[in-house]
Amino acid sequence: MNASAQPRSSGVYPSPSTPLSDLLAELARTATQRDREGGTAKRERDLIRASGLLRLSTPVELGGLGANWIEIFGVVRTLATVDSSLAHLFAFHHLMIATLQFFGSEEQARELMTTSVRENWFWGNALNPKDERLRLLGKGEALRLEGEKSFCSGASDSDRLIVSALDEEGKLRVAAIPTRREGVRVVDDWNNMGQRQTDSGTVIFSAVHVASEELLISPGPLGSPFATLRPCLAQLILVSIYVGIARGALNEARAYVQALPEAAGARVGADPFVLRTVGELWAQTVASEALVEAASKRFDEAWRRGQAITPEERGTLAIEISSAKAVSARAALDVSTRIFDVMGARATAERYRLDRFWRNARTHTLHDPLDQKLKEIGDWALNGAYPTPSFYS
Numbered sequence: 001m002n003a004s005a006q007p008r009s010s011g012v013y014p015s016p017s018t019p020l021s022d023l024l025a026e027l028a029r030t031a032t033q034r035d036r037e038g039g040t041a042k043r044e045r046d047l048i049r050a051s052g053l054l055r056l057s058t059p060v061e062l063g064g065l066g067a068n069w070i071e072i073f074g075v076v077r078t079l080a081t082v083d084s085s086l087a088h089l090f091a092f093h094h095l096m097i098a099t100l101q102f103f104g105s106e107e108q109a110r111e112l113m114t115t116s117v118r119e120n121w122f123w124g125n126a127l128n129p130k131d132e133r134l135r136l137l138g139k140g141e142a143l144r145l146e147g148e149k150s151f152c153s154g155a156s157d158s159d160r161l162i163v164s165a166l167d168e169e170g171k172l173r174v175a176a177i178p179t180r181r182e183g184v185r186v187v188d189d190w191n192n193m194g195q196r197q198t199d200s201g202t203v204i205f206s207a208v209h210v211a212s213e214e215l216l217i218s219p220g221p222l223g224s225p226f227a228t229l230r231p232c233l234a235q236l237i238l239v240s241i242y243v244g245i246a247r248g249a250l251n252e253a254r255a256y257v258q259a260l261p262e263a264a265g266a267r268v269g270a271d272p273f274v275l276r277t278v279g280e281l282w283a284q285t286v287a288s289e290a291l292v293e294a295a296s297k298r299f300d301e302a303w304r305r306g307q308a309i310t311p312e313e314r315g316t317l318a319i320e321i322s323s324a325k326a327v328s329a330r331a332a333l334d335v336s337t338r339i340f341d342v343m344g345a346r347a348t349a350e351r352y353r354l355d356r357f358w359r360n361a362r363t364h365t366l367h368d369p370l371d372q373k374l375k376e377i378g379d380w381a382l383n384g385a386y387p388t389p390s391f392y393s
Contacts, residue, residue, distance in 0.1 A: 019051040020075065028082040035356045038196040039188070040156045044086055045122060055117050057094040062110060063117035069233075069300040073240045073292070080244020081251060084360045085197035087244055089122075089154045091237040096123035096162045102230045103174050103216040103223060112176060116160070124158025124179060126203045129172060129391045134205060136165040136173050141212060145175075145183075145205035155179065155186045156199035163205075172391075174216045183208035194356070194363030226307045228314055228389035229299070235321050236292075236299055238367055242328040243292045245364070246285045246335040249357035253278075253339035256347055256354070268342070277341050284331040291324035315386025322373040322387070329370055332361035 026047060034041055048054065057072055058064025067075075072094055079087035097116065100109040116123070126134075126149040134147035145165055155161060158179045167173050179186065183206045190201035218224060257268050268274055298317050302309055336357035340347055347354055376387045 020053065020078070023047055023051050023053075024078065024082055027079070027086055031083050032351075032353045032356070034083075035196055035353050038191055040199050041086060041089075041197040042157055044083075044197075045089065045157050048086065048090060049120055049122060053090065054093060054120060054122060057097050058113045058117055062114045064113070069303055070293075070296045073236065073296040073299075076237065076240040077244040077247070077289075077292070080241045081248035083197075084241050084245050084248070084357075084364065085195050087241055088195060088198045088237075088364070091241065092125050092154050093123045095234060095237055096125060096160075098233055099127070099162050099174070099230060100176065100216070102227045103218055104176075105217045108176075108213075108216060112160075119159065121159035122154070122157065124152065124155040124161050126152045126155055126161045126163045127174070128152070129164050132166055134163070134165040136167045136175075136210065143210040143212065143215075145208040145210060148202055148204045150202050151200050152186070152203045153198045153200040155201075155203050156188065161203070175210050175214045176216065177208070177210060177214055181208055192363055194359035194361070224307060225309045225311075225314070229302055229309065229317075231389070231391060232299060232302070232314070232317055232321055235318075235325060236295055238364065239292055239295065239321060239325045239328050241364060242325070242332040242361065243285075243288045245332040245357055245361045246288060246328065249332075249336040249339050249354075250281055250285055252354060252357070253281075253342045256343045256352075268344070274342050277338060281335045281338060281342075285335060288324070288328040288331040291320075291327055295320045295324045311386070314389065315380075318387045318389075319377060319380050322377050325373055326370060326377065329361075329365040333358065333365060336361050 055064040056067045060066035076087050076091045100112050128151045131150045134149050138144050161179050164174050185204040187202040190199055298320055302317050379385045
């Protein structure tokens, strides 16, 4: 049985009495300043390490918390309400843990997950398959990585990296290696307008040794029926972050209005046009949350099916995730923009940096074209054609 199909406990979604509430409060307290500064959120990453939440997706029998994916996506959405950059890093850590199970052998996955829990590893990403500049050269025990990768979210301050490269025959290979191995250089070149602390910059590999046992056995989404779920998981992570951004923007707008002087707050709270706007934004947000919750449940069911997943089940899941993505991406962009119609001109002051929700949403929703997802949904709705599994969708 694959490690992913092992029994998992339920009911571990952190409640307000757990470290999650303290973590949220601290991330919220420093969010504005850190958005201004950018760079690596080393202190906040250490807070996530200390919270124990890096163990969330690892099975109980391997030392983890054994959460199901409904619970994991719930934590991602909650983190994204206050800090979508850190939510992204946290979610990608669990995507890398899942990648061990999608692409590795049962023995590889179990050994790496067990060690990850024991050492409290934070996993980073150098997987971007669209960037084909990284090569795996040599044979046997003389394997080495040469080249570079872009969009390496979470590579800074990580303990292990999942890396993809093309070998000498042009085949995609995936490996799990230490971030601090000789020849690995994480470049601090991520300085974008949004998601400013995801460290999604470049990693350069210069004659980096790769042991044969570090290569995951069956890389690629077509390696097995179960492996085709990996891009579904990656997409659902993005969707969860979009929904968290929308909810976080709405929360900030409400808090801003409630903190206004009594007369001004009463005036805004009684304005029928403000109330209409808030009602519309609320409806968009809760609709997105409902779609994501439904897709999360379906993904968790598919994960538990393991290798027994059918093409039809996978296709239905992909369409449900794409539908949630289309609605939540637009909600995140719309809500994060129109909250200013509720708060007014003074809310645009730089000290608040309330535009960070829109900047984060705008940056994150450009991850891949929404038009492609809409085309796939249309092809299914009109012609009954499911999306073809690939590394991306």
